[in-house]
Amino acid sequence: MSQNRSPMGRIEDFLQGSVEGVFSRLFRTGLQKEEIARRLEHTMDSNVNRNGGQQLVPNVYHIYISQADYVRFQAFARLMTRQLQEGLFQVSSQRGYTMLTTPVVTLEPDGRLGKGDIRIDPEMQDRAQLAAAVAPAGPVAAMHMVGDIPPNATVAIAPQPTPGGNDGVTPSPSAPIALPNATLVMRTPQGPGQRYPLNREVIHIGRHRSNDIVTREERISRFHAEIRFERGQFVLYDLGSLNGVLINGVLTRQAILNPGDVIGIGSYSFVFERR
Secondary structure (H helix, E strand, C coil): CCCCCCHHHCHHHHHHHHCCHHHHHHCCCCCCHHHHHHHHHHHHHCCCEEECCEEECCCEEEEEECHHHHHHHHHHHHHHHHHHHHHHHHHHHHCCCEECCCCEEEEEECCCCCCCCEEEEEECCCHHHHHHHHCCCCCCCCCCCCCCCCCCCCEECCCCCCCCCCCCCCCCCCCCCCCCCEEEEEEECCEEEEEEECCCCEEEEECCCCCCEECCCCCCCCCCEEEEEECCEEEEEECCCCCCEEECCEEECEEECCCCCEEEECCEEEEEEEC
């Protein structure tokens, strides 16, 4: 296995280019995000299984940290696991690795570990196994599965095109469940503006162009918030943004959305509709 890697072929570089001040504040002391990224990358590279012309690597990575570090991480775990998964996806694509599904990362406490220690347990799981594991997973052990991959299939991970900067929702590659008819409607001085259908189980909002709803404003974080469909409700989560999210004028970190609720992100204002 070649160890000659370009700077763009490292997960820590992806993190440094994607995450804003929230991580710099969180990691002033103790466990460092770069160390987690390096260990995750090393684990992937150390578990390459050659099968014919394929280089098969684990698709599930359980990251174990101390209880103290886990407590510090809780408010930002959803954002961090998402970033690590996206970094794994990009790096595995660049190196021509094959996974059974797109990468899944979990963050879990281990009372046997000291502060700053990390243990990563890699696994290979097919889509059916992952689907069975998602139900009991909490918000901290976040699993984001992408794509519609049949059980027992082996799929080569390839880079996906990113949106061209349009303020729209990227079409979902699959529809795992039937979602209610719900929409975010942008409010403008002229009245209702663009409509964004909530047609995926997770809708990401922020300034980075990989988000589903792209907001072009410097005081909005690259990965600012997300809306998840959970237990029959649409739930908004602030992903540790610098300037927060308002629901009906009230700063909030997490809230179930009700019809008519007004979501404020920077100077953007959206009305939640559900039929």
